[in-house]
Amino acid sequence: MSVQTAVLVLIDIAPGSRLWGFSRYILGKFPFRNIPGLIFCKVLGSGFEGGFSTKPSLTKQGFFCVFDTKQNAETFQQSAPIVKAYSSHANEFFVATLYPYSSRGSWSGFSMNNLSSPPANEPIASLTRASIRPFKAMQFWAKAKPAEQAIKAASGSILTAGLGEAPYFRQATFTIWENLKSIDEYAQSGAHLSAIKAAYGEDYFSESMFTRFKVSSASGVWQGKHVQIP
Template identity: 70%
Template sequence: MTNQTAVLALINIAAGSSGWGLSRYVLGKYPFAGLQGLQFCKVLGSGFNGGFSTKPSLTKQGFFCVFDEPENAAAFLKHAAILRAYKDHSSEMFTATLQAYSSRGSWSSFPMQDLAAKPIRGPIASLTRASIRPTKAMQFWSKAKPAEVSINQASGKILTAGLGEAPYLRQATFTIWNDEQSLDRYAQEGAHLAAIKAAYGKDYFSESMFTRFVVNSAQGVWQGKYVEIA
């Protein structure tokens, strides 16, 4: 069993900190350098209002970090200067610590490691990310709006966020659900199922990763909603 632990953060940059927020994209993962046990890091933008729109948000963003063990993830959340800086410049902030129990694919050639057993009950999180082939981008985005409407109407959903490394071509979706059954119901019907079938049938992606996580802890505000999972 691996101890690999991820931290995902969602941030809404405060009105007076727009310059600081934009600088996150310029600096990228540089401010995270040297963190104990850090294996992987991505600084991410978000769609309009934190959703899945091709129109980028000017304030909502996030990051995804993977540490070698829970203790280093916990130390990051308690002591890291970059996390304090995000808090100081945000009007909303949400963080979750996660351990994968089912993952396929990779992100910039980095694969998540699975835990030995999936949860029997309780909240789970899902992260899907893809590098979209430029020649397939128009087709991919034609499927995105119906899928967004579908997920917003899905039962059992706790939180959703549309994220990305680059507009149009490198996209990710993060969601938290009451349980795995709720995610399965959403994934196996309607617009989402149609989008997945099209993506694989027409080879939309040059790289992709689909991961389900145990939510070890989560706390904060995203899109005006407070979420806490202990």
């Protein structure tokens, strides 16, 4: 079994490139065709100011790609024309290379391998995505906002981004934490724990995927914050 490697990019489109940024949603995955080793790709929008919100951002967006090998992921990140295009049109640009070590569920039928072991005391990334049942959306969003506020106040939080394929119903959250302890303390307490219990207990989602990653590298700017790992 090959070692899957994910690349996540977050962008705040520059003022002079708004039309180009809007065109990303129209073109979707088309610019990613024929990329060597690419096995999964999602072009994503973001919530207001890059958070997890029912109000979409007009400038912040991103994409999530999974490759069959580490080598193909690194080549894509370093030299793919689409990555360079996003960077050249960005006011803020952030990119992370990630190795999954724990994943359950699926995203549009795609499931990630679980091959690497969790790092003992290194940065951890988490991607949580869900297709929300329409008749459960109001209950979901009532729980979501307190959980997002809790992330901002949580010890060990390095970066957080609210993402989505479609407003209101198909949402994702990406976070980076200092270590395993800090993400577990957040996940197992307070508003987040309440939201997770409600989501499972009341069947909020028609499909979901919860994945944790070792952060191979992460660099750039998001929401005005500079991040550099390692």
